[in-house]
Amino acid sequence: MLLTSSLVDASRLQFALTAMYHWLFVPLTLGLGVLIAIFETKYYISKEEFWKKTTQFWSRIFAINFACGVATGIILEFEFGTNWSNYSWFVGDIFGAPLAIEGIFAFFMETTFFAVMYFGWNRVSKGFHLASTWLTAIGANLSAYWILTANGWMQDPRGVAFNPMTARNEMTDFWDIVFSPTTISKFGHSVFSGFLVAAIVVIAICSWYLLKKREKEFSLKSIKYASVFGLFAIAMLMVTGHTSAQTVSKTQPMKLAAMEGLYRGQNGTPFVAFGILNPKKEIDNEEKPFLFKIEVPKILSFLAFSDFNSFVPGINDIIDGGYIYKDKNGEEKLALPFNEKVRKGEIAKRALAVYGQFKDKPNGAQKDTVLAQAQSYLDENFDYFGYSFLKSPKESVPNVPVTFYSFHIMVMLGGYFILFLLIAFWLNKKKIIENKRWFLFIAIISVPLVYICAEAGWVVAEVGRQPWTIQDLLPVNASVSGVSSGNVYTTFIIFVVLFTTLLIAELMILFRQIGKGPDGIKWN
Amino acid sequence: MTTYHFLQLYWWAIVSILGAVLVFLTFVQGGQTLLWGTAKNEDEKRILLTIFGHKWELTFTTLVTFGGAAFASFPLFYSTSFGGAYWLWILILLSFVIQSFSYEFRSKERNLLGKKTYETFLMINGIVGTILLGVAVATFISGGNYAMDKMNITTGSSNIISYWTNNYRGLELIFKPFNLLLGVVVFLAARTLGLLFTFNQCSKMEGEASKNLANRALSKVKVTGVGFVLFFVAFVVCLFLTTGYRVDTASASFNGINGPIVEEKFAYLHNMLGQWWIAAIFLIGVVLVLVALIRTVFKEKSSFYLAGLGVVLAVFAILLTVGFANMAYFHSLYDINSSLTLYNSSSSLYTLRTMAWVSLAVPFVILYIAYVWRKMTQK
Numbered sequence: 001m002l003l004t005s006s007l008v009d010a011s012r013l014q015f016a017l018t019a020m021y022h023w024l025f026v027p028l029t030l031g032l033g034v035l036i037a038i039f040e041t042k043y044y045i046s047k048e049e050f051w052k053k054t055t056q057f058w059s060r061i062f063a064i065n066f067a068c069g070v071a072t073g074i075i076l077e078f079e080f081g082t083n084w085s086n087y088s089w090f091v092g093d094i095f096g097a098p099l100a101i102e103g104i105f106a107f108f109m110e111t112t113f114f115a116v117m118y119f120g121w122n123r124v125s126k127g128f129h130l131a132s133t134w135l136t137a138i139g140a141n142l143s144a145y146w147i148l149t150a151n152g153w154m155q156d157p158r159g160v161a162f163n164p165m166t167a168r169n170e171m172t173d174f175w176d177i178v179f180s181p182t183t184i185s186k187f188g189h190s191v192f193s194g195f196l197v198a199a200i201v202v203i204a205i206c207s208w209y210l211l212k213k214r215e216k217e218f219s220l221k222s223i224k225y226a227s228v229f230g231l232f233a234i235a236m237l238m239v240t241g242h243t244s245a246q247t248v249s250k251t252q253p254m255k256l257a258a259m260e261g262l263y264r265g266q267n268g269t270p271f272v273a274f275g276i277l278n279p280k281k282e283i284d285n286e287e288k289p290f291l292f293k294i295e296v297p298k299i300l301s302f303l304a305f306s307d308f309n310s311f312v313p314g315i316n317d318i319i320d321g322g323y324i325y326k327d328k329n330g331e332e333k334l335a336l337p338f339n340e341k342v343r344k345g346e347i348a349k350r351a352l353a354v355y356g357q358f359k360d361k362p363n364g365a366q367k368d369t370v371l372a373q374a375q376s377y378l379d380e381n382f383d384y385f386g387y388s389f390l391k392s393p394k395e396s397v398p399n400v401p402v403t404f405y406s407f408h409i410m411v412m413l414g415g416y417f418i419l420f421l422l423i424a425f426w427l428n429k430k431k432i433i434e435n436k437r438w439f440l441f442i443a444i445i446s447v448p449l450v451y452i453c454a455e456a457g458w459v460v461a462e463v464g465r466q467p468w469t470i471q472d473l474l475p476v477n478a479s480v481s482g483v484s485s486g487n488v489y490t491t492f493i494i495f496v497v498l499f500t501t502l503l504i505a506e507l508m509i510l511f512r513q514i515g516k517g518p519d520g521i522k523w524n
Numbered sequence: 525m526t527t528y529h530f531l532q533l534y535w536w537a538i539v540s541i542l543g544a545v546l547v548f549l550t551f552v553q554g555g556q557t558l559l560w561g562t563a564k565n566e567d568e569k570r571i572l573l574t575i576f577g578h579k580w581e582l583t584f585t586t587l588v589t590f591g592g593a594a595f596a597s598f599p600l601f602y603s604t605s606f607g608g609a610y611w612l613w614i615l616i617l618l619s620f621v622i623q624s625f626s627y628e629f630r631s632k633e634r635n636l637l638g639k640k641t642y643e644t645f646l647m648i649n650g651i652v653g654t655i656l657l658g659v660a661v662a663t664f665i666s667g668g669n670y671a672m673d674k675m676n677i678t679t680g681s682s683n684i685i686s687y688w689t690n691n692y693r694g695l696e697l698i699f700k701p702f703n704l705l706l707g708v709v710v711f712l713a714a715r716t717l718g719l720l721f722t723f724n725q726c727s728k729m730e731g732e733a734s735k736n737l738a739n740r741a742l743s744k745v746k747v748t749g750v751g752f753v754l755f756f757v758a759f760v761v762c763l764f765l766t767t768g769y770r771v772d773t774a775s776a777s778f779n780g781i782n783g784p785i786v787e788e789k790f791a792y793l794h795n796m797l798g799q800w801w802i803a804a805i806f807l808i809g810v811v812l813v814l815v816a817l818i819r820t821v822f823k824e825k826s827s828f829y830l831a832g833l834g835v836v837l838a839v840f841a842i843l844l845t846v847g848f849a850n851m852a853y854f855h856s857l858y859d860i861n862s863s864l865t866l867y868n869s870s871s872s873l874y875t876l877r878t879m880a881w882v883s884l885a886v887p888f889v890i891l892y893i894a895y896v897w898r899k900m901t902q903k
Contacts, residue, residue, distance in 0.1 A: 064632075067625040070584060074624075077591055078606060078617055085607025089685050090677065092599025093871045100596035101882055103589030108889050111581035112896050119578050124899050132896075163872070165781065167674035167685075168599075170872040349678050356675035360782060389683075478677065481607035482687030491614050498621065505629055505636035512634045 010488035011083045011480045014495065018075050019462070020455055021499045025069035027454050030144060030191055031198025032062050033137030035229060036117075037130075044130045054218060055133075056121070057518035058202070061510065063118050068506050070111075072499065083488065087469050087479035093170045094160055094177060095150055102146035110139030144194075145187050152183030155461070156251040157470050158328065162382050164355040164375065169473065182247045186461070188240035192233045193454045196417060199230025200443075200450040203424055205514055207443035210434045215517050223433065227425040234418050241414070242303065248464075249304035250328060252471060254318050254396065255464035258403040260300060262314040263289050265323075269312040271299035274408065277401050283315055283394060315400070319393045336384075338393045344381040345388030351377035386468060389478045398466040406459040413453035420446060528780075531876035532866040533848060535597035538883055540843035542590040543661065544836045547710060549583040550657065551832065552576050554711075554718025556623075556650035559643050562722075562740050567733040569643075570631075575725045576718075577627040578900055582893065584624060596879050600672070600869035601854060604686040605663070608670045609694025612660060619653035650718075651711060658710030662703035664846045665766060665792070667855040669696070672862040689858040702762055709759050712752035713835055719745045720820060720828040725901070727826060742824060749817045763842070764793040769852040771865045781868050785852050785860050795845040802844045809837030 036058045043051030077099060080088050088095070116124055116132035124132070153159075159176035160169045171177065203226050206219035248256050257265070260272055263283070275293035298308040305312070313323055313335065321337035336344070355374040361367050390396055424443070427433035433440075467475040513521065555576040563569045595602045606613050622645035629635045630642035672686035690696065697703055719741045726738035768791025771783045778784070788794070796803045812834030816827035847853040852863035870876060 064628055067628045070581070071621045071624040074584070074588055074591075074620060075617055077588060077595075078613060081591075081595070081602040081606025082610055082613055083607070085603040086677065086683065086685050088595065088603035088607070089600055089674065092595060092602060093875050096592065096594075096596030096599050096602070096871065097875055097879055097882075100589070100592035100879065103585065103592040104882060104885060104889060107585050107588055108893065111585045112893050115578055115581060115900060116896055120900060128899070166872075167677055171875045171878070174874075174878045353675065353678035356678065360777065360779065362777075478683050480684075481610070482682070482684035483607070483610050483693060484691070487610060487693060491610075494618070498618070501636070502625060506625075508634045508636050509629060509632045512632065 005477070007483070007485040007488065008477045008480055010485045010492060012476060014083060014488055014492040015076075015079055016462070017492065017495055017499070018072055018079060019458065021503070022069065022072040022076055023455060023458055024451060024503065025065050025072060026144075027190075027194035027197040027451075028065050028201060029062065029069050029140050030194030031196070031229070031233070032058060032065070032201070033133075033140050034195065035198055035202065035225065036062060037134045037137045038225060038229075040130050040133045044126060050217065050221075053518045054222065057218075057521060058222075059118060059133075060513055060521055061205075063114075064506060064509055064513065066114065068502055071502060075495070083481050083483070084469065084479050085481035087474060089168055090474055090479070091157075091160075091169050091470055093168055094153060094157075097171065097174070098146040098149040098153075098178075102143050106139050106143035106146060108139075110136055110143055113139060141191055144191050148187040148190055149178055149180075149183050151461075152180055152186045153177055154468075154470050155186070155465060156180055156182035156247065156328075157473055162378060162385070164352050164378055165359060167352065167356065169470075181243070182251060185240050185243040185247050188236060189244050189457070192236040192240060193457060195233035196230055196237060197450050197454055199226045199233060199421070200417070200446050202226035203230070204443045204447045207440035208514070209517070211437065211440045211444075215519075216434065218518050220428065220431075220433070223424060223428050227421055227428060230417070230421045231425060234414065234421060237414060245303045246306070249312070250326070252465065253313050253325070254315065255398065255403070255460075256304060257313065257315045257318060258398045258400045258464055259407040259460060261289050261400060261404045262300070262312065263316050265312045265314040265317050267301070267311050268298040268309045269300040269304075270295035270297045271303065272408075274412075275404070277404060279401075281400075283319065283397055315397055319396065338387075338396055341384045341387040342390060344384040345386060345390075348378055348381035348385045349388040351375075351381070383472060386470070386473045386475050386478075389475045390467065395467055395475075398464050403460055403464040406456040406463065410453050410456040410460060413449055413456070417446075417450065417453070526780075528873045528876070529867070531873065531880060532870045534880060534883075535593075535870065535876055536847040536853075536866055537844065538886075539590070539593050539597060540840050540847070541836075542586060542593055543843050544839035546583070546586045546590050547657070547661075547713065547839045548717065548832045548835045549579075549586050550654050550710065550714035551717030551721050551828075552580045552583045553623075553650040553654045554714030554716065555721060556646040556718070557715055558718060558722060558741070558744075559646060559650075562719075562744060563737065565733070568737050571726065571729070571734055571737060572722065573627060573630065575722065580623065580627055584620065587620060597871055597876060598864075598866075598869045599871060600686070601864055604670055604672055604864060604869075605660075605668065605854060608686060608688035609660075609663065609668055609697055610688070611692070612656065612663075612694035612697050616653065616656045616660060619649045619656065623649035623653070650714070654711040654714045655704070655707035656698065658707035659698050659703040661710070661843075662700075662706035663697055664843070664853050665763065665768075666697075666700060666702050667769075667857045667863075668694070669857050670862065671856065671859050672864070686862070702766075705755065705759050705762065709752070709755045712748060712755055716745060716749045716752045716817075717828065717831060717835065719748060720816070720826070720831050723820065724826040724828040742820070745817070746821050749821065753814070753817065764790065764796070766790075766792055768792055768795075769855040769860060769863055770850045771852060771863075771867060773850050773867075783867070785855070785863050785865075787860075791851065792845050795849050795851070796841075799845070799848065802841050802848070805837050805844075806841035809834045809839075809841060813838065 036055055040055040043055055113132040113135040117136050120129055158180055159173035161172045163170045203223050206222045209215040209219045261277055273294045273296050276291045278287050278291050281287045281289050300312050301310045302308045317323055319338045321335040323335050324332055325335050327333050351374040358367050358370045427436055469476050469479040558572055563572050626642040626645040630639055669689045670686055671689055674685055676685050677683050722741040723738050726734040767789050769785050770788055772786050775784050813831050816831035819825045819827045852865050855863040
């Protein structure tokens with residue numbers, strides 16, 4: 001069976017579709033869960049019926065959305081097996097654990113207490129109900145932690161050793177994986193983006209009410225909490241965005257270069273604040289990378305290494321090697337050129353093949369010698385194992401335009417939301433927000449923008465990691481299952497139809513529920 | 525026994541418990557099949573949707589956790605079965621995906637597809653989903669058409685570690701009589717449990733609709749329950765007559781991971797007879813199910829929990845005989861030495877040990893689930 005790029009494309013397309021649909025539903029769950037818990041806490045303390053209604057209204061929105069998140073989530077989990085079966089064996093020893101822990105610790109917590117939060121108003125005490133709402137919110141965010149542990153490890157594999165006996169990577173340090181700086185940054189950045197999405201959605205729905213001159217008290221109070229919540233989220237997004245950039249610069253320099261359209265680095269590299277890429281630019285021609293750009297001097301060096309004069313390697317630097325960099329452990333090293341990495345990868349692969357031929361042979365001196373030698377070649381070269389599957393330097397570069405534009409769209413929208421939330425907070429504080437119809441309109445338009453922002457972040461993370469599924473260890477073309485691309489395209493189309501129908505149905509139901517308002521919702 | 529092998533057995537047992545609980549929790553799927561036929565009007569449908577709608581997430585979460593635990597402890601199974609029997613697993617997934625939003629969306633206004641479609645989704649999940657789950661479990665015994673070689677990662681043209689050797693990609697598994705038989709057993713078990721739960725809940729409720737449902741559930745249990753028992757007996761007979769495959773750990777070439785796989789007639793019967801405690805769990809399970817059905821049919825006493833416990837024990841015992849005693853728990857029909865055993869498919873000692881610590885949390889999870897269940901179901 002020959003692996004065609006078509007199979008890899010189909011598998012990636014299907015995974016991207018599922019992940020992006022999943023991320024349409026999940027961020028709202030992450031943030032709205034916490035907001036609902038805050039509203040219910042207000043109810044628990046004040047005993048005002050108003051807060052109960054507020055809690056219930058947002059719970060209904062949460063529930064409709066939650067079902068869709070669950071529907072897309074299960075496919076993601078199983079897709080690792082169905083479509084990425086090589087990957088599942090090669091790193092399953094590490095990757096499976098966080099998924100299992102997510103199920104045991106977080107997902108059960110979320111769904112069990114969600115049932116109480118949603119159906120339990122007349123069945124359990126107020127205190128138990130409040131605790132359940134908090135546990136639902138905590139469960140959802142805890143869930144995110146374990147999933148991002150898994151994802152963080154793909155970006156920054158650590159705490160493992162390769163075992164040639166089983167031809168796979170095996171876990172050697174659980175805590176190193178769980179508390180990896182990449183994971184912590186990713187968790188913070190993803191979860192707070194969920195908080196931001198929830199804040200914007202709440203403000204937008206309430207703005208619509210205010211435009212319609214309905215639900216005034218409900219809307220003003222919801223906006224008050226949501227704008228503070230949103231400002232908190234965006235502050236945290238800036239912090240985690242910065243730490244993410246720092247981890248990326250250490251572990252995925254190629255991704256950082258693609259994010260910035262940086263082909264040749266320098267000491268004191270500027271940050272491209274806005275730019276239009278030159279579509280003719282390739283890694284092997286001398287075209288200028290940009291048709292137009294606005295730069296901020298030395299900022300990229302600072303963002304990446306906290307030093308205005310540090311060297312940030314560009315795409316061609318990484319391919320050519322020859323510069324000094326600090327590895328994960330802080331040791332200074334000379335960067336290898338692409339061809340050398342491929343050579344080392346091939347040595348590792350050959351050593352593994354030899355190991356494989358001898359490992360099941362009867363014991364004896366010859367076997368011991370061969371295995372020991374193969375092992376030493378592996379130890380020396382395994383860090384570049386994944387390069388043995390790449391043929392040309394081009395294959396080691398992610399799609400620059402997609403990575404660059406996604407990153408800049410995310411950053412620009414982030415800036416927009418800082419401004420938006422400050423204005424929302426201020427107008428609300430001055431009690432004039434309901435008269436500012438222009439702002440209420442903008443609030444509604446901001447909903448698609450916040451989703452674009454959140455999705456763009458994931459595009460940067462995942463497209464920017466290409467060609468790797470596991471950074472440097474395994475590229476996508478060695479990760480897929482041996483299914484024919486026709487089968488994968490068929491399931492892809494099924495998922496497109498199913499998820500799109502699901503999304504349209506969800507939106508129609510949501511709009512209807514929003515139209516009914518907090519007073520119109522019948523509670524069972 | 526080495527610590528490593530002990531942990532492999534331990535994790536097989538954990539995955540087996542999850543699988544057994546999952547089969548029990550398909551009472552939700554069984555309950556969904558009552559929407560058409562058993563429920564005669566909207567009021568009755570609403571009651572069914574309420575009592576099962578408060579529980580569906582539990583089944584769903586168990587399925588996800590089962591997947592996660594299988595991945596963490598036996599990644600080669602995840603990789604071989606899911607990646608190989610592609611369509612079987614995709615169909616199972618789809619049948620669960622269409623369930624997940626149907627409860628919430630069905631009763632809402634402007635839900636795009638209409639009530640009937642969401643009910644159809646729930647029916648498909650209830651019938652097709654349970655049958656296919658049974659088929660998937662049956663492959664533990666009947667095997668699959670695949671070849672597996674971990675060293676394939678080092679080959680140039682095709683580096684697929686395990687691949688399916690026919691183009692049906694698992695669809696063919698659905699049409700094997702033995703697999704289908706277990707599929708029907710799981711479906712009937714789910715429906716029987718669904719009827720028992722309906723009876724259990726509705727007989728406590730006030731009102732005409734719930735009384736009607738309780739009575740209808742009771743009379744339907746007589747037919748479905750008997751069908752379940754008959755098909756189950758047929759399955760057990762087939763299971764005990766089936767040839768199994770074992771890794772020969774006594775062989776000189778066994779190295780703790782790989783070894784020669786040998787064929788053995790009546791292997792599963794031998795496993796039961798040779799491991800008395802598994803046989804005991806199995807018998808207790810079967811007796812509990814029978815007692816529960818007899819109590820329901822003849823004394824009209826609600827016996828859902830008794831039957832549920834019985835199903836959990838019986839399935840647990842069957843899954844143990846499938847993996848314990850050096851069995852190849854998913855044998856290859858293409859190349860017997862590619863077969864998956866606990867030895868060659870498990871995670872490393874370090875991971876299994878770490879996850880064993882994690883598994884200590886499971887009783888607490890079960891405890892709070894049981895607590896919430898009681899709180900939410902007693903009225």
